[in-house]
Amino acid sequence: MNCFYHPSVAAAGLCKSCQRGICPECAVELPRGLACRKRCEEDARLRVALEDRNLRLAQEAAGRARRQRVGLMVGGLFVALFGVYFLVTPIQGLEPLMPFRVLAASMVSYGVAMIVRGYIYEDPAGPERIA
Numbered sequence: 666m667n668c669f670y671h672p673s674v675a676a677a678g679l680c681k682s683c684q685r686g687i688c689p690e691c692a693v694e695l696p697r698g699l700a701c702r703k704r705c706e707e708d709a710r711l712r713v714a715l716e717d718r719n720l721r722l723a724q725e726a727a728g729r730a731r732r733q734r735v736g737l738m739v740g741g742l743f744v745a746l747f748g749v750y751f752l753v754t755p756i757q758g759l760e761p762l763m764p765f766r767v768l769a770a771s772m773v774s775y776g777v778a779m780i781v782r783g784y785i786y787e788d789p790a791g792p793e794r795i796a
């Protein structure tokens with residue numbers, strides 16, 4: 666591939682904006698990639714800034730989702746363990762009460778549901794929606 670502006674000169678890479686091949690003389694180097702000097706510089710810089718922004722938003726979304734997941738799973742584990750504890754530990758006076766056992770059993774299932782939700786949780790503003 667040769668430079669778009671100098672057909673006899675080998676291209677050093679592709680312009681980030683117009684995707685044309687450009688030689689070192691026509692190219693200006695950006696943080697990530699090349700751009701046609703003067704012509705595409707500004708547009709290419711905007712593209713780099715946009716990429717940076719999308720990357721940062723995706724990382725933030727991933728971090729949010731991770732915290733949300735951990736919170737749900739740890740919280741669910743606690744709720745479920747307390748439920749199990751109440752189910753297997755006889756408490757003086759409360760033992761004959763049916764509603765107490767129902768409550769403890771529903772704590773277990775609620776905790777398990779929280780763990781499952783945490784396991785499958787995805788950030789509503791995940792990276793795939795930002796791109």
Ligand SMILES: [Zn+2]
Pocket residue numbers: 680681682683684685700701704705
């Ligand atoms: Zn260009």
Ligand SMILES: [Zn+2]
Pocket residue numbers: 668669670671674687688689690691
């Ligand atoms: Zn050139």
